[in-house]
Amino acid sequence: MAVPEERRYTAEEFYALTGEERCELIDGYIVDMSPSPNFIHQEISAQMHTDIMNFIRSQKGKCKALATFDVHLNDNTVVEPDLLVACDPDKFDSKKHLGAPDWVIEIVSPSNFSNDYYTKLQLYKEHGVREYWIVDPRNCHVTVHIHDGDFNAIDIYSFSDKIPVYIFKDKTPPLEICIADYTESLEN
Numbered sequence: 001m002a003v004p005e006e007r008r009y010t011a012e013e014f015y016a017l018t019g020e021e022r023c024e025l026i027d028g029y030i031v032d033m034s035p036s037p038n039f040i041h042q043e044i045s046a047q048m049h050t051d052i053m054n055f056i057r058s059q060k061g062k063c064k065a066l067a068t069f070d071v072h073l074n075d076n077t078v079v080e081p082d083l084l085v086a087c088d089p090d091k092f093d094s095k096k097h098l099g100a101p102d103w104v105i106e107i108v109s110p111s112n113f114s115n116d117y118y119t120k121l122q123l124y125k126e127h128g129v130r131e132y133w134i135v136d137p138r139n140c141h142v143t144v145h146i147h148d149g150d151f152n153a154i155d156i157y158s159f160s161d162k163i164p165v166y167i168f169k170d171k172t173p174p175l176e177i178c179i180a181d182y183t184e185s186l187e188n
Helices: 011-017 039-058 110-127 180-187
Strands: 023-026 029-032 064-067 070-074 077-079 083-086 096-098 103-107 131-136 141-148 151-158
Touching: 011 077, 039 064, 039 083, 039 103, 039 180, 070 110, 077 110, 103 110, 110 131, 110 141
Parallel strands: 070 096, 103 131
Antiparallel strands: 023 029, 023 077, 064 083, 070 077, 083 103, 131 141, 141 151
16 A cells, blocks of 8 residues: 555545554544564464364354455444454454454564553543453453443453453353463474
């Protein structure tokens, strides 16, 4: 994509401009995403995605787990989370998810630290994402934000903890994820 002029864009204009480049539209402004994710980022993302999909299949659930898929939050904001889980099939079209997914996971890269911890946290909260995980490989912890109606919680887990997935808390067995399961082989 050619460098767009510095102005606010609508989602429709954003879709017309973007090609293969990785960028997002946040509050009307086009934001370049960090360079291709590093190996540990990719490994965590791929293995989490597989575990989440396998869990949904085992539960015969209607939710979908997707990696790097556009999320159209409103006419000024289109983001591409590392992973998302959405349980309303009517919110998908072939290119994007319309509105807030149920669960979003961002894996922090050194170049997008503030974007994941601040900008996207606010966006996801404002637009109704029920569960937001910030996986931080550099600090080996996961920050979990729950925003579900009147229930709000923030917890911080180490990579070695079994982290309960809030949106699947009523399933038997519930889904728990231990990030260390994905990173132990990388440390040897």
